[in-house]
Amino acid sequence: MAHDSLVDALVNRLRDDVLARRYPAGSRLPPERDLAASYGVTRTSLKHALVRLAQAGLVETRHGVGTVVLDYRRHGGPDLLPMLLTHALGDGADDRWLTEVFEVRQEVGAVVAARAAAHRSADQADALRAQMAAVTSARDADAAQLAEAEVHRMLAAAAGNRVYELLVNSLLKAYLEVRSLFRAPFADPAVAGARLAPLVDAVCAGAPDAARTAAEAYLARTRELMLGR
Template identity: 65%
Template sequence: MVIVRDTLVDALVARLRDGVLSGRYPPGAYLPSERELAAEYGVTRTSLKHALSRLAQLGLVETKHGVGTRVLDYLSSGGPELLPMLVVADGPGWLEETFQARREIGALVYARAAERRGAGHCADLRALHEAVAAAQTADDAQLAECEIHRVLAAASGNRVYGFLVNSLLNAYLPVRQLLIAPFRDPGRAAGRLTPLVEAVCAGEAGEAHTAAVRYLAETERLMLSGEDR
């Protein structure tokens, strides 16, 4: 099928990526030749080379000159940047594991944030907390809450935690409309956040850990049930 889109390479990457993740191109198999793929998708070989290079950066394929492009086992070679694609491609399984990581990593990160937060972090947290409460739409509240997680990760002082939180949020954001239930009432959403924000800003690591576990478990339950109650 010929791809007719403005972002040609992006579209080609998505089509080939989906072929790998769906098993159409299984691990260890070689993709068709560049000439065949270019003809199949109606693109130039230059566009195809750009797309294959991006797939290689994702850990999905490797290309060897004179041999071809071999599909890799993404569970062994991929990284967290694949999470958004996997959640979209195979929602239930990957979403469950993403939530598990969210609970376990989040509690650790936010306890560390309570130990290492600065005045600027607390000012940002309180401003975003107010933004959740004052949000005019559920989506606005949801997006403000996402930024709270980024600030909490930054407050931990560990940049690797920041990357991990970014990866989890990047997996979450494309499907956030399916998980919007906790934010339909922004005031209640802000109320659920209050113990976490206050514990972090007070520097109480134990309380922050407890509040994080409670908050992440409760919002997960609401997201999966689709009801804010």
């Protein structure tokens, strides 16, 4: 197995063990030599995996102490969302994360759409229409899904607040890493584009209230199709 793939797999296993509280917040992980042996990997691979978990806010390596498990609800940020969503899709995992990610996606998306309608430029409106057409004319579900994700990035850019852009980036990163599981709304790209049209039309028309309503309806419907509920 390639080293990167091995580290990816190790990150996933350690993440699941931390989130499942096999290693509770405040506890120390076993010494690196023992931990590497328990997962059947080298210490080098383990070190790479621990760096990634530290970047996500799950652990912290302290000099003279070892690697300590953090309370991710205090130390984690939006970059942890991809890990949490992947964990939520695992067997026996806490699927509330899945529900909560989609809730925030809908709430943030509605605010972003309303702001985009109020602040978008003529050039941004033209670009949004062109991107919606790219969804409709996509060659397959995967291409339509990626084209639709770009619509949300463009809406965030049009909203006139860079913090919303970063929030949307975090939500999209969480979603796109497991997008193959959520392809149902894009099985027919033409239908997907038609479903998206009221949202884009409202933003391009400069109608914030209509854009908010359209975004809520669109995101609620895609959520139903993605989750089957």
